Amino acid sequence: MQQSTLAWLGGCDVVYLVFCLGVSAYTISHVLAKSADKWPVLNPTGFEVIGIKGRVEFAKAAGNLIEKGRQMFPQQPYHMITDTCDLLILPPKFAEGIRNNPDLNFIGSIVEDFHATIPGFEPFRDGREDELTKTVVKKQLTKLLNQVTEPLSVEADFALRHHFGTSTGEDRQKVEGIRVFEEILDVVARISTKVFFGSELCRNEECLKITKNYTVDSFIAAYILRIFPKPLRHIAHWFLPQCQTIRQQFAESKKLIMPVIQARRTLRRRMQVEGIPTPDFNDAIDWFDHEGKGEPYDEASCQLGLSMAAIHTTTDLLIETMQNIMLHPELVEYLRKEIFQVLGAEGWKKTSLYNLKLVDSVVKESQRLRLSAMSMLPAIPEELP
Template sequence: MASEPSASALADSSFSVSLDSFRLSSEAWSILVALVAAVLAYKIWTDHKFKLPPLINPPQTFDLSGAAVKKDFIQRSNELIQEGSKAFGGEPYSVISDTGRVIMLAPKHVDEIRNDPKLSFLKNTEHDFHAYLPGFEPFGAGNAIQILIMVAKKQLTKFLAKITKPLSDETAFSFQTVLGDSTGMNYPSINIPLLSNIVGYTKWHEVGLGQTILNVVSRLSSRVFLGPEICRNEAWLNITVMYVVDSFIAAERLRIVPKPLRRIVHWFLPECQRVRSHVAQTRSIIQPVIDARAREKRAAVEEGRPIPTYDDAIQWGEEESARSKYDPAIYQLAMAGAAIHTTTDLMTQLILNILPRPELLAALRSEMIEVLGKEGWAKTSLYNLKLMDSVMKETQRMKPIQSISMGRIADAVVHLSDGTIIPKGMKVAVANTLRHDPTIYENPLEFDGYRFLRMRQTPGKENQAHFVTTSPDSLGFGHGLIVDPAEPDLGNCSGKAGDLGRALARDNTALV
């Protein structure tokens, strides 16, 4: 019979197990420390090899994941960019943003990098919005954005000439739906900034400015992109609004998470779950329309009739994607995201600038009455809304949607003329600081709705004054080979703003 182990033997055994566990733990810690040291050594080596510009917001010693410095950037991005631009003048510097380390270039570098094929706008968007994760496919450089850019350049600009009048009608319908009829019945009662006193009704009622504009813009964009079949589908309108909101929030939250963990974490974040749900709902709305059109085309061929064509983004996407993979649902969300977010911000700021200035509002009303009275709703009439165009450009100058522009990722090492080296894989952007430069703009911190109207009348500067014209001192749309894909739609904001002006001309409006 085997003897029982002695107490001494058990103690020795327990000590041995504990010692082995300690050794394993020590080995694990050694590996972890070695990995951290390797990462730090690589960063130091990279900084030294490429002489990276100085970093204005280095992370704290124990902020190994960079989460703290990223959160600080989210809260103080404008302040940090202003501090960096002031401290370094026209010289490059680096900043750790929520998307990673970025080399901030001065406006003097704009023309040098604007068309450099080694600096990729598409890959930068793909990186910042996690296009490799389910639900974020509309931000993918490989398909949706490329097709979107081709549609914007080749199809949308030409189509706007046809859509001006229908867009005006849809604007009137949208305002009536969102704000209520002018009969004094069925008023919305949203308790935020904009007050609208409908003619013939003496009681003021409140509506939320931001949400109102967001709803109207989503309806107008859907009219341009999807035609009358879907543009008033409430489920689709809700998706176009909420996908933009949820995807931006979800992307920001994921940026705080170390990249290796994002493929796991995104399954559990509520915002990411909603983003995936929006994509699934989009497929259920768009696919039946595509299937119905396919049946119509087959029937036309069988019956010997002309094959029907459609002037909307579904048709354009099929045409531009003939030689590449095409996902209609992803593409439609990319279109909506590009147009709605930027347009809503601009229109909201536009109203906030117009309403406190009754003289400017009166002048805009007069311009609309004169131009539309002569020409009606045509593309040429939009060109002749010159004061409106000036007010829009001044609005964008005063408060662009973001303080940096021209975000890119380097596909290869880039050498700038001043000796700055941009390593492969490094992000770059340009600080949008010239918009407040007193050597370019008189009284740059003051809003002047007539600023660019006067510039139009200055020989040699006529074209620089147009709302959609980009330059180093006007980076609202970016600058170069790829500008904001929403620019054609934003360019047609003159029509949307004109309809807004018509609403303002009809109604008495004020800010609380």
């Protein structure tokens, strides 16, 4: 019996046998792990291990799945297979408890979902392990909001006139034939680039093109790469056209950003030697260098990552808000009246933003109703069990 078994093994393709045994073992462990979990699965995939079916179904009908989960499991955790992974969804009552939990890492979930360790996706990781970008946003952007409000309003005026013109004559015909998403994306990119990349690059068409396109293309590339099992992603990305595109865009962004950063640093050193006060540029280039405290960090990743995050979320929210106003045209007169009253009396200041109460309410309600706001707050444990 033993000899016949050895003879049979000797006649088989050893590699194929090992592969089959490995897949079988993984499948069994995968199924057993799922069966041992006490929380229900909203959209089970059966014996499918890779989970492509579940990811595709989520991509096609995410809104329906989220609503289904809210109805079926309103007060208990449950699993949902998404386009990124198998997520454990917690009821809203747990939100406050996990929001500041040090054992949950929001940045870690971004790194995981958007392949930040793969070339081309570097902007999805914080340019340094000490979360430098988070520090810049908290300590610089928020603090200096009053100083950047007016420059942003000037750039917004330029961007709106550049894309939409005025409300009369030929410009009105131009507005009636626009593609809203593309135009709003471009406007938001121009305004964001002003405060992030500074005056040197805010109207550089090549920089605007890269910033805008990377924001869209990187999400597409990340989605396509998620179709592949994790062990294969570090190989597959070299051959995917979408990943090749964002690698090229990131390389080109470095060529544009780094000379400006180096010129700023050279100017600052020279002025310090000469005893001349260094100017405040009030943009992210200076903020990162200030908070970096002389320690190395990935400048291009930080700059492009911060800009990308702002462009993606702002464009999404602005379009959603505009759509809601179109659905409720009775709001237009009241919104205009408030804007004229506040800006006519104060101009563009930080306090003006606080006094635009109706505008703020409309934006916040649109944000509340957004599908992405309904879904989830992603985070991963610092240490997996």
